[in-house]
Every structure is written in structure tokens, then in C-alpha cells.
Amino acid sequence: MIHPHTELRFISDEIGHGVVATKLIPKGTITWVQDQLDLVLSPAQVNNMSEDYQKIIEYYTFRNNKGDYVLCWDLAKFVNHSFKSNCLTTPYDFEIAIRDIYPGEELTDDYGYLNIEKPFKAKDEGTDRKIVYPDDLLNYHKMWDESLQQAFIHINAVNQPLANFLSSKMQQKINKIDKGETALDSILMCYYEGK
Numbered sequence: 723m724i725h726p727h728t729e730l731r732f733i734s735d736e737i738g739h740g741v742v743a744t745k746l747i748p749k750g751t752i753t754w755v756q757d758q759l760d761l762v763l764s765p766a767q768v769n770n771m772s773e774d775y776q777k778i779i780e781y782y783t784f785r786n787n788k789g790d791y792v793l794c795w796d797l798a799k800f801v802n803h804s805f806k807s808n809c810l811t812t813p814y815d816f817e818i819a820i821r822d823i824y825p826g827e828e829l830t831d832d833y834g835y836l837n838i839e840k841p842f843k844a845k846d847e848g849t850d851r852k853i854v855y856p857d858d859l860l861n862y863h864k865m866w867d868e869s870l871q872q873a874f875i876h877i878n879a880v881n882q883p884l885a886n887f888l889s890s891k892m893q894q895k896i897n898k899i900d901k902g903e904t905a906l907d908s909i910l911m912c913y914y915e916g917k
Contacts, residue, residue: 723754723755723757723760723796723798723884723887724753724754724794724796724797724798724801724829725743725747725751725752725829725883725884726883726884727743727745727747727883728741728742728743728744728747728797728829729742729744729797730742730800731828733802736845737802739800740800740801740802740828740829740830741797741798741800741801741802741828741829742826742827742828742829743824743826743827743828744825745825746822746824747819747822747823747829748819748822748876749819749821749822749872749873749876749880750818750819750873750874750875750876750877750879750880751818751819751823751876751880751881751882752817752818752877752882752885752888753809753817753818753819753823753829753884754798754801754809754816754817754884755816755884755887755888756792756794756815756816757887759795760792760793760794761792761793761795762786762790762791762792762793763779763783763790763791763792763793764789764790764791765789765790765791768791779791779793780839782794782799783799784833784836784837784838785836785837785838785839785914786815786837786914787813787837787911787912787913787914789837789914789916801829801830801831802830802831803830803831803832803833803844803845803854804828804830804831804832804847805832805844805847805849805851806830806847806849807831807832808820808823808827808830809823809829809830809831810831810832810835810866810869810870810909811831811835811836811909811912812870812907812909812912813907813908813911813912814895814896814907816888816892818870818873818874818877819873820869820870820872820873821873832862833854834851834854834855834858834859834862835863835866835909835912837856837912838854838855838856839856840856841853841854841855841856842854859909859910859912859913860910860913863908863909863910863913866909867906867908867909870906871906874899874900877896877899877900878897
């Protein structure tokens with residue numbers, strides 16, 4: 723489930739549609755939670771689909787660390803890639819804002835941690851990276867872990883409209899991380915090795 727203070731907007735001819743903030747979403751805010759309505763499909767299920775469905779799956783899903791395809795039921799499937807993303811995934815089936823996201827600003831992910839199957843050339847954003855590779859998570863997890871650490875400092879200090887969609891076990895884990903009682907797991911745990 724995507725953060726409630728978002729809407730779908732046309733971004734450009736090159737990008738198409740994207741998810742845009744309608745209000746300030748502060749750093750440390752949970753921006754997406756995998757919920758019970760999201761569709762999780764095994765590779766076998768996808769392989770049994772027609773080619774037309776497989777194209778939709780390839781375009782609108784990401785793969786989790788088990789190799790399953792996750793198809794978000796809401797606007798979350800329209801979150802676009804950026805090498806300067808303002809959201810990062812966690813190993814806990816939710817994403818977090820790693821900086822303040824302002825009204826009118828697009829919410830973005832770095833597809834490098836979404837277990838893509840094939841490299842693709844992304845929009846040039848003036849960064850050293852120009853291509854997203856299937857093994858980006860192996861190469862950039864330390865940088866992303868640092869960004870997650872800095873964002874998690876704020877997780878209990880900001881309003882969390884999606885908190886009710888986290889299990890009580892996950893809420894307890896977040897509280898332990900916040901208190902320094904347990905370490906934040908590495909984003910590397912999201913990597914699917916069977917690509």
C-alpha cells in the first residue's frame with residue numbers, strides 16, 4: 723500500500739505516469755508497505771501465463787528475495803526509477819523516505835535493488851550510473867544501508883499513516899531498532915540469488 727498523501731500524475735512522454743506527493747512526506751516516513759492485497763506470484767505461476775500477461779508482470783512487478791514476483795494492487799506499481807531515489811526498500815517488506823519529499827515531487831525507487839532480470843539504460847540524471855544492472859544490490863548495498871540508517875533515526879518521530887498495515891511483530895522490531903536494542907538488517911537481505 724502506497725502512502726495516502728500521493729496521487730498518480732503524468733510525468734512526461736519519456737517517463738509516462740508516476741506517483742507524486744500531495745503533502746510533505748518527511749524523512750523516515752514509511753512510504754509503502756507490502757500488504758495483503760498485493761499479489762505475490764511464484765516463477766512457476768508466471769511461466770504458466772500467456773506472453774501478454776508475462777509482459778505485464780515484467781513491467782509492473784519487482785522480485786523479492788525468494789524470487790517471487792510482487793504486483794502491487796494500488797498506485798505503488800507506478801513508482802519510477804531514479805539513481806537519486808528518495809525512497810529505499812528495507813528487508814522488512816516496506817519502503818522508507820530517505821529524505822523529505824515535498825508536495826508535487828515524484829516518489830522514486832532505485833530499481834537496482836528490485837532484483838531486475840535484465841540491465842536497462844535509465845534516464846540520464848547526471849550520475850556516474852547510467853545503467854541499472856541485476857547485481858546492483860551487491861555493489862551498492864553499503865551506500866543504501868547508510869541512507870537507511872540515517873532515515874531510521876526518524877521513523878518513530880514522524881507521523882506514520884501506514885503503521886496500521888505493519889504486523890505487531892514488525893512494529894516491535896522497529897521499536898527495538900529505534901532504541902538501539904537490535905541492529906538494522908542490511909538491504910542486501912533483499913537480494914535474490916537465483917537470477
